[in-house]
Amino acid sequence: MIQTQKINDTLMVSPQGQLDASCAEEFRQDLLELVQSGENDITIDLKDVDIMDSKGLSVFIVCHKTLAEKGGKLTVVTDNEDFRGLFHVMRLDEQFTVCGSEELVAGSSK
């Protein structure tokens, strides 16, 4: 369900469609395999995600925990104002970076 692409030092991970109870465990497994294979700078791009339920949301929390324990980092990219508002209201954007696609491009070109 995910597509991955290495851009500079970060691995861009793009889940597709719904990020909900039907696939969140599978997404967690995919991320675990990526981290176990040595990836510790992961960017999750939500451009192809239209629905996110509580289970889907929890994947970001556990992924951030694992990466932070390893000294790595999680970034979430989304231009969806609803999703950005959700991460902000939950204060998850204080734990990991949540940015728009333009900010990501500006940041990586420095």
Next chain:
Amino acid sequence: MANENDELILSFVEEANEVLADVENDFLTIEEAGANINKELVNKIFRGIHSLKGSSGFLGLKSIGTLAHEMENVLNLIRNEEIVPNSRIVDPLLKGADVLRSMVGNIESSNEVDVTEQVEQLKASLAAETSEETRELLDREVDIAFPNGSLAFVMVTEIDLVSRQRQGCNIFIIEVDLFADVHNKKRTPLEFLKNSYQHGELIQSYMSTAGIGDLTSDLPDSLNFVILFASKLDQKELGKKIEIPIKQVHPPLFPGSNGSVAIRSIRSGAKRCSSIEACPWHC
């Protein structure tokens, strides 16, 4: 040799330029709207200026910090609908933004800039439009506890609470389990939030991530989300509307005596009543 502080200053300048980029146009838009306030826009600027104030204090940029603090106060009263952003309010903000930009452009010498005149103008604009009691609330913070006495929110600016109470709202702490109360009721967190905004305003919130595992364990089946919420509904009605058990909708406790006295005394003087537009972009 570039040291860590130089890098922090550079990053501050970058942040400040972003915050100040469109701020004049935004102020004019806010003035045009008058009492018909666009909360999302005001909150966006408030958050930006608030962040500049915080960073400048950390970096020892005193003049920028002093001016940003005074602008933040004015914006805070606009977003809380305590003042209507007319030209007497907005003109000093425009001048303040101009001076901020100039200081950010010459960051090395910014502390030599005397911002007294701009600060006095901002203070005067507030003095003309608000009571001393209201202005004092800007600098006061209060801790908020659950009924069992454990802290739920710390250092909430009193004006954020009192303004809602003046508008006829009750303040609640709502405990939401994103699984039991949201997921199991076939709702997404976003749907839950959007429904809540129909019934009041979110003042602050956070998700408690303590005790949640990492990628190596199964995903959690409980996620605690805590909301400080203002609503014209009573406890029972609100719980029903947002589909949260009433035992998880608490009237707040104010363990600090200073805060509780101020808030209770002003609560009894609630005078005006206007509809609250829900704002998801709280600070």
